[in-house]
Amino acid sequence: NAGVTQTPKFQVLKTGQSMTLQCAQDMNHEYMSWYRQDPGMGLRLIHYSVGAGITDQGEVPNGYNVSRSTTEDFPLRLLSAAPSQTSVYFCASSYDGLPYTGELFFGEGSRLTVL
């Protein structure tokens, strides 16, 4: 029972490089989202999606791109990495995105360091 799978778990980038954090879920969840966790700031929503083809911005979307071409996958793209994007990233999904009710199932996190 895989749940939410994130890859890679660790990544080091140089400023200006681009990369994609992968997220896949096998629970047929419509709702998927990306959070970043920074010390003292909790988890902040980057982008989310309520189904294939539908995405929206969260609290801190700048510097990140998402797309949702399938129900299972929700990749997060860093277009030009900056040191301020050093963080732990969590992907989460829920069976119910409309509205309010869904418990989030989280991946194990991806630790990104930008030098």
Add this chain to the structure above:
Amino acid sequence: AQKVTQAQTEISVVEKEDVTLDCVYETRDTTYYLFWYKQPPSGELVFLIRRNSFDEQNEISGRYSWNFQKSTSSFNFTITASQVVDSAVYFCALSEAAEYGNKLVFGAGTILRVKS
């Protein structure tokens, strides 16, 4: 403006003490959900409870209990007879309406350290 406030950054207790983690929220929605999540040292996020805005009954689950008060916009979490395994970061979260479904907004978290 911060939507979910966890004023206690860090709490240290001795095993078997009771401890309450505070959560104050702000929303204009009449229908909303509140959540608590636990993040143990291993780093994963574990769902603890969900409460909707129409249900103000307190809830108890083993050593855990939750006190929801709409009048003060608070959703506090109490651990009775704390144990070392309760050491973790605890997050309170508020689900708010958005253009496409809902968003879950988290507080900054409270680090709980339980010493033996």
